[in-house]
Amino acid sequence: MCNPIAIGLGILQTGSSIIGQKQQAKAQERAQRNASIAEQQRYLTEVSASRLKERQEKVAAAQRIQQSTTKAREARATARVSAGESGVAGLSVDALINDMTRKEAEFSFSVQQQMQFANMNRQLGFEDSANRSRMNLLSINKPIAQPNYLGAALSGAQTGLSAFSAMNSAGIGQGSPAAAGTPNVPIDNSLYKGPTFN
Secondary structure, eight states, X not given: OOOHXXXXXXXXXXXXXXXXXXXXXXXXXXXXXXXXXXXXXHHHHHHHHHHHHHHHHHHHHHHHHHHHHHHHHHHHHHHHHHHHHHXXXXXXXXXXXXXXXXXXXXXXXXXXHHHHHHHHHHHHHHHHHHHHHHHHHHHHSOOOOOOOHHHHHHHHHHXXXXXXXXXHHHTXXXXXXXXXXXXXXXXXXXXXXXXXXX
């Protein structure tokens, strides 16, 4: 015959195990959600900082080219005026002007080439950052163990059976003293000196 206390302990063990597993799964879901949000924010901050640096570098490059163009224009104008005042004309003046124009073009090309290299490096950096972010998100969002109903039920049944066995050994919850292991000793009325009852 089953002991209701042992059954109750088994059911209680099963229920508390399932509740604990559900709570653990929900806590892990919250932790993953928070870590995912933090990783996405980190990635956006990294990309935003890189985009800001890119804009600053483009402005600085444009300013350098503009300054070079202005100085070259001024240098050519000064060379023409000086040549005119000195009475020098012809191919030598043209060669000097052309040399200044060539140097201006080389400087401008050099700055633009540096910007292209920086853009290529930045693009590779964006791809690397995106890959790292994806790997971080995959590392964060691993599968969450769901409640194991069968395992909890088996554990509860084992707890109930252990309790049942322990109670039987202790003689708890059994109907008669004989069933509890107490010997049934016959009473010898001959040793009794008082009135006898039949």
